[in-house]
Amino acid sequence: MLQNTISDGVLHVADPEPAPPPPLIRLRGLTKSFGPNTVLNNVSFDIPEGRTTAIIGPSGTGKSVMLKHIVGLIRPDAGEVLCFGTDMARAPEPALYAARRRMGMLFQDGALFDSFTVGENVAFPLVHHAPQMSEDERRAKVNEKLALVGLPGTYERATASLSGGQRKRVGLARAIIMEPEIVLFDEPNSGLDPITSDAIDQLICDMKQALGVTFVVITHDIVGTVRVADYIAMLYRGDLIAWGPTAEVLRAEHPVLRAFLQRNLILPPAGGSGDARLPAVQ
Ligand SMILES: Nc1ncnc2c1ncn2[C@@H]1O[C@H](COP(=O)(O)OP(=O)(O)O)[C@@H](O)[C@H]1O
Ligand SMILES: [Mg+2]
Known part of the structure; x- marks a missing residue:
């Protein structure tokens, strides 16, 4: 029987795949503040090769900042991001550029x-x-x-x-x-009408099939996420609160995760009772 675990407050959802793919990107203890504002707080998880991982969470929770750490545009205060084994904050420039060349990036705008x-x-x-x-x-x-x-x-x-x-x-x-081996896509659905948005989601799925690339998709659009993502990492106010395969994460009992899904109208409240409202993000 697969067992979900909670360590350091993060729900790690068990992977039902007998041989989950190896990680292409590893985040370890990633921590970043801008002045008094702690944007990422000790975030650790792996992004598996050849799959689509969605980083979800409300606006202003550090999703784009996390993506910029992955491509080495922002340096962490603590922790590390390893892409293909390269430490993106500390590698010498030639190694950093070599790693970046293996990544394609779509910025939010x-x-x-x-x-x-x-x-x-x-x-x-x-x-x-x-x-x-x-x-x-x-x-x-x-x-x-x-x-x-x-x-x-x-x-x-x-x-x-x-x-x-x-x-x-x-x-x-x-x-x-x-x-590239990895495509990082910040908010693929932002500013699009639902039909165009669906077409972009379909394109991401087709690209993964056709090119075998690893996608990392950052989004606050949970409906699109469910369609494209094999794995979900949920951030909330700088904390990673859940990580694992999509179907299992969507079923997991975690009050903030349930509130986020409920608020985005894809799932009923946990247990059918509690009014687990998502607290406002400052
Ligand atoms: N270069 C920066 N300097 C100062 N604050 C920043 C910078 N980049 C992002 N932030 C702050 O970090 C927080 C998270 O931002 P972001 O990662 O863009 O959120 P989102 O989850 O919506 O992508 C926000 O409070 C934002 O104002
Ligand atoms: Mg963003």
Whole structure:
């Protein structure tokens, strides 16, 4: 019988897979404050290879800050993030860049250049990291990725003319242009209508199948999470409160987790009784 455990206040949900995949990213005791504001408090968990892990939690709980630690853009006050075994806060620059090259990142705001064409945006990492590549080769690669994300033939299109969903797709094409092993996606559904949002979730599932990449998806949209995630890590006010396979986490009895799910309208209250309201986030 699988047993869930609680250690240091974190609910570790047992993994029913007989041989869970090995971790590609390990967070150990990750702690970060900005002035008096402790944003991440001793967070430890593993991100398994070849699966999609969702980092969920209300706004302002440290999800984006965690992602920036994973790519080495922010240094922790304590603890470490190991990506492919590389300590992202302490590795020398060549090792840090080598690890980063194995990751594709989509920032929350898309971070596309409006003055570029769609193709130029997608080509941007290639221009920097593979300057030896010929213009023809580069175009071919960009066109291939644009087709993969459902935007074939848009190389010359003005980025400023894209819809929100198309911008997410272009961001995804750019994130996979270097053929990374991990794609980190901050708020794939933010600012999208439900139908476009569903299409992006489907795209994430298709990409995982087609490319075999590990996805880390940061979201406060629990409905999308359930659709895409194999594993869930829930953050609340800087604390990791639950981690494990999606189906098991959704069933787990944890008052804050239940309140979050209930508030996001996917599950009834725990035990059918308590009014476990999620306290307001400051
Ligand atoms: N560079 C920064 N300097 C100071 N405070 C920051 C910085 N980045 C994030 N924060 C604060 O950290 C907290 C968590 O932010 P964030 O990780 O963006 O939340 P979310 O879970 O919504 O992604 C917020 O209170 C935010 O104001
Ligand atoms: Mg965020």
